[in-house]
Structure formats: C-alpha cells, structure tokens
Amino acid sequence: MSDIPLLVLEELCLRVPQRVLVEGVSIVVRKGRITAVVGASGSGKTLSARAAMGIIDPGLGLVRGSLRYPGVRSGELFSGVEGSGRLGRWRLQRRTRPFRGGYVTYAPQSASSALNPGRTVGRQLQLAIRRRLDRPDDEGREIRRILDEVGLPPGASAALPRELSGGMAQRAALAIAIAPEPQILIADEPETGLDPVLRRVVTELMLEVASHHRVGLMLITHNHDTVERIADEIVSVGEGA
Amino acid sequence: MTERAAGPIVEVRGVYKTFRRAGRWPWSRGAEVRAVRGVSFVVQPGEVVALVGQSGSGKTTLARCVLGLEPITSGAIELEGRAWHDLSEAARRPLRARYQYVPQDALSALDPQQTALEHVVESMIVLGGLARSQAGLEAMEMLDRLGLAHRSGALPREMSGGEQRRVTLARVFALRPRLVVADEPTSGLDPDRQGAVLHDLITNLPDGSGCLLVTHDMPQARRWCHRALVMLEGEVVEAIPLPDGQPSHPYARMLFDPWGQHDLDQSTVS
Numbered sequence: 001m002s003d004i005p006l007l008v009l010e011e012l013c014l015r016v017p018q019r020v021l022v023e024g025v026s027i028v029v030r031k032g033r034i035t036a037v038v039g040a041s042g043s044g045k046t047l048s049a050r051a052a053m054g055i056i057d058p059g060l061g062l063v064r065g066s067l068r069y070p071g072v073r074s075g076e077l078f079s080g081v082e083g084s085g086r087l088g089r090w091r092l093q094r095r096t097r098p099f100r101g102g103y104v105t106y107a108p109q110s111a112s113s114a115l116n117p118g119r120t121v122g123r124q125l126q127l128a129i130r131r132r133l134d135r136p137d138d139e140g141r142e143i144r145r146i147l148d149e150v151g152l153p154p155g156a157s158a159a160l161p162r163e164l165s166g167g168m169a170q171r172a173a174l175a176i177a178i179a180p181e182p183q184i185l186i187a188d189e190p191e192t193g194l195d196p197v198l199r200r201v202v203t204e205l206m207l208e209v210a211s212h213h214r215v216g217l218m219l220i221t222h223n224h225d226t227v228e229r230i231a232d233e234i235v236s237v238g239e240g241a
Numbered sequence: 242m243t244e245r246a247a248g249p250i251v252e253v254r255g256v257y258k259t260f261r262r263a264g265r266w267p268w269s270r271g272a273e274v275r276a277v278r279g280v281s282f283v284v285q286p287g288e289v290v291a292l293v294g295q296s297g298s299g300k301t302t303l304a305r306c307v308l309g310l311e312p313i314t315s316g317a318i319e320l321e322g323r324a325w326h327d328l329s330e331a332a333r334r335p336l337r338a339r340y341q342y343v344p345q346d347a348l349s350a351l352d353p354q355q356t357a358l359e360h361v362v363e364s365m366i367v368l369g370g371l372a373r374s375q376a377g378l379e380a381m382e383m384l385d386r387l388g389l390a391h392r393s394g395a396l397p398r399e400m401s402g403g404e405q406r407r408v409t410l411a412r413v414f415a416l417r418p419r420l421v422v423a424d425e426p427t428s429g430l431d432p433d434r435q436g437a438v439l440h441d442l443i444t445n446l447p448d449g450s451g452c453l454l455v456t457h458d459m460p461q462a463r464r465w466c467h468r469a470l471v472m473l474e475g476e477v478v479e480a481i482p483l484p485d486g487q488p489s490h491p492y493a494r495m496l497f498d499p500w501g502q503h504d505l506d507q508s509t510v511s
Contacts, residue, residue: 041401041402042401163262165296166297192428193296193428193429194457196457196459197295197492199499200499
C-alpha cells in the first residue's frame with residue numbers, strides 16, 4: 001500500500017495585485033513516494049511548498065485552491081478563495097499548525113541559516129525528537145542513530161551550527177526534519193551548494209527516507225540529474241507563466 | 242604600470258594555512274584547523290584553472306590566500322613574479338586592480354544603495370584611477386557587453402540572481418585584471434543561468450590574463466577550464482588536464498563521476 005495520498009494540493013493560485021505568482025499548481029504526495037517539484041528560479045516552487053504546509057505569506061493578495069491531508073484529517077484545510085485575506089490566512093494557519101513539525105516537516109533551502117545558531121545540533125535534535133516522544137529513556141542513543149542515518153559523526157551532536165561545513169549543516173537540517181518521524185517531508189533544494197559527491201549522498205538519503213521509512217517526500221529541486229534518478233512523480237511549476 | 246616579462250601569473254609554492262578556532266572559553270586554547278597543507282601550482286597567462294573538491298576542503302581559503310585576503314602561515318605566493326605574500330597592504334594596494342575577486346554571494350558583495358552603473362564606475366575610479374567622465378563611458382560599455390545596459394539604473398535588490406552576478410563581473414572586468422579569482426560564481430543559480438554566467442566570465446577575460454575558478458560543477462569545468470586541481474582535506478591530490486584528461490585518484494574519480502561505482506565512505510571524511 002504505497003499509493004495512499006498524504007497531501008493533496010489542487011489548483012493552487014497565488015497572486016499579488018500586479019502579477020500572478022503561481023497558477024494552477026497541483027501536487028500530490030503519496031506514502032513512500034517522491035514527488036519532485038521542478039521549475040526555474042522564481043517560478044514559485046517554494047511558495048507552493050509553503051502553501052502545502054498552510055503557510056501563506058502576508059503579501060499575497062489572492063489565494064485560491066484546495067489543500068487536504070487525507071492521512072490524518074478528512075475534509076479540506078482550505079478550498080476556494082478561503083485562504084486569502086487576513087482572516088482566511090489566520091484560520092488556515094490555525095488549522096494546519098498541529099500538523100506542522102510532526103505530520104509534515106520542512107527542510108529549508110538555506111540550511112545554515114535555518115539552524116538555531118545558539119544551540120548545539122544535539123539539543124536541536126533532542127527538541128525535534130520530543131515532538132513525537134515525550135522524554136524517551138534512550139534519547140542519547142536516538143540522537144546518535146539519527147546522526148548516523150544522515151552520515152554525521154556522533155561528535156556533531158556537540159557542535160554549534162557555525163562550526164559545521166555547508167554539507168554538514170545541510171545534513172544536520174535534514175536530521176532535524178526527519179527526527180519527529182514525519183509522514184511527509186518537504187525538502188527545499190537539499191542539494192544546493194553541495195559538491196557532487198555530497199549531492200549523491202544527500203540524494204540517496206532522500207531515497208532511503210522515502211523507501212525505508214515510508215515517508216512521502218516532496219522534493220523541490222532544479223537538478224535534473226536528481227529528478228531523473230529518484231522521482232516517482234514530477235510537477236513542473238511556472239511553465240509559461 | 243610596468244608590464245612584467247611573460248612568466249606565470251600565479252605561482253604558489255608549498256603554501257600552508259592554519260587557523261586557530263576559538264575555544265569554548267576565552268582562556269581555552271581552541272583547536273587548530275589546517276585548512277591548506279603544502280599546496281603548489283602555477284597559473285600561466287591565458288589559462289583557466291578550476292579548483293574543485295569537497296565542501297570544506299580548503300578551496301575558498303586557498304583562493305583568498307592567493308589574493309592576499311587571508312595571510313598564509315608558510316610558503317610563498319608570487320603574482321606576476323612579485324612576492325605577494327611578503328608585500329605590505331600599502332604596497333599591494335596600487336596593484337589590487339590587477340588581481341580581482343568574484344565572490345560567492347553576489348548580493349552581499351554589492352552596495353544595496355548603489356545602481357549597477359555606480360558599482361562599476363566606482364571601482365574604475367577608486368581602483369583603476371580613472372576620471373569620472375571616462376569611467377562613466379567605459380562602465381556603460383562594459384555593462385553593454387554583459388547584456389546589462391538596460392539595467393544600469395537598477396539597484397541590487399531589483400535584479401535577478403544572474404544579473405547581480407553579472408554586475409560583480411562587470412565591476413571586475415572594467416579594471417582589465419591580470420588575474421580573476423572566482424569563488425563559486427554560479428552557486429544558487431538554476432542550471433541554465435549557471436552556464437550563461439560562466440560563459441560571460443570566461444569569454445570576457447582580458448587577453449593573457451589568468452583565472453582561478455572555484456567550482457562544484459564538473460561538466461562546466463570540463464567545458465571551460467584548461468586544468469582542474471582536485472583538493473581533499475587541504476591538499477591538492479591531483480591535477481587533471483581538461484577537457485579530456487581522466488582522473489585517477491579515487492576521490493577525483495568520484496567527483497567527476499559521482500554516480501559511478503565508488504566506496505562512498507572515502508568521500509565523507511569531514
């Protein structure tokens with residue numbers, strides 16, 4: 001049973017008064033599958049991904065479309081033009097908040113700036129693990145297991161984000177995103193700025209997360225190589241826009 | 242400025258660079274980080290040399306050392322025959338226009354309150370020693386060559402990532418440098434624009450100048466560079482002639498063909 005849809009975003013339109021940012025984007029994320037979202041810079045990939053988590057940036061004038069998380073909640077989180085306006089945004093954010101960080105997690109594009117600069121990687125992982133387990137007995141072992149899974153040495157647990165290289169920071173951000181054992185992981189260009197070898201390591205890690213942990217993965221990327229190798233479904237954003 | 246006899250533009254001999262990372266407390270000793278270990282290479286006039294390798298292997302540090310932006314711990318760096326590592330900052334300053342740096346993050350290298358044209362004009366006046374009227378004309382010409390003439394009045398935040406990179410390139414080329422050190426000038430751009438920016442970088446290099454290009458993009462390095470120096474943990478482990486040379490070091494093979502059959506454990510040392 002690997003075709004169960006976990007996230008269904010349909011016909012999303014995002015506009016500012018002068019311009020259409022995203023038009024008619026539909027994304028389905030299925031259990032254990034990888035959905036790649038591709039498109040040029042500025043085509044609205046990240047905006048669509050944020051909308052899929054229920055985050056609509058305040059500057060956007062008109063929002064239309066529908067969002068469902070069939071895995072945990074029947075009915076729509078938003079539909080029609082409900083998501084626009086201050087009240088609509090607030091309602092949507094409130095409805096999706098319980099799912100963010102647990103059911104759906106996000107590994108942002110710029111990993112080093114996404115990590116808390118004042119906390120060690122281990123502490124940040126600990127907080128992420130506590131989203132699913134309240135103070136597990138073997139927290140230390142759990143942290144080491146997750147670090148090992150993303151290919152970081154156990155010593156990275158004591159490091160502050162500024163002490164990590166770009167590739168390590170990228171993997172630390174991924175570790176924090178998978179620690180709550182989400183059903184859906186949204187990874188925003190996880191291989192950007194990495195060298196070719198690390199890019200392969202991170203790509204294989206994505207594949208592992210999807211196939212082994214049965215996580216539904218939304219992978220935002222503009223790397224054709226990655227898409228060809230691992231994506232089950234491809235959504236092009238911003239074509240002709 | 243006197244022209245030197247035709248020798249190498251860059252000659253790096255046995256360069257070491259060691260940092261001391263701050264410890265946990267002000268009085269603790271902190272760890273020693275050996276970023277560059279005994280690197281030697283030469284860049285000849287007209288040559289484009291790629292510096293490739295793992296993240297954190299010391300590529301950026303080495304590139305900055307070559308320009309004197311970081312002091313070296315030991316070894317020697319000669320630029321056009323001058324012992325660059327030995328010169329004081331005052332002695333380097335009049336020569337800086339000849340040796341230029343293209344940074345990784347274009348937006349943070351640009352003044353948010355200056356237009357594209359003002360960036361180029363200012364560097365021509367301050368570093369190139371030109372009069373404002375002449376600088377204005379030449380700067381416009383340079384922007385035109387890079388396809389930015391219609392954006393000359395734009396502020397950095399109004400420009401796309403590719404346009405911002407082109408402004409940093411226009412600013413550098415307006416000085417007709419002898420050496421351009423470019424630190425991942427295409428990172429963060431989408432693949433089509435990466436090719437276009439590298440094309441602009443290499444085809445606009447003044448005749449007889451050298452270029453040191455830090456990059457992660459092996460296909461582009463093969464296309465544009467004459468040689469690739471592969472760095473691993475601060476050392477140059479192999480120099481590969483491009484476009485046709487084949488890597489022999491296991492790590493270099495992995496870099497050039499990441500999806501081949503390799504023992505990936507060798508790659509993730511740091």
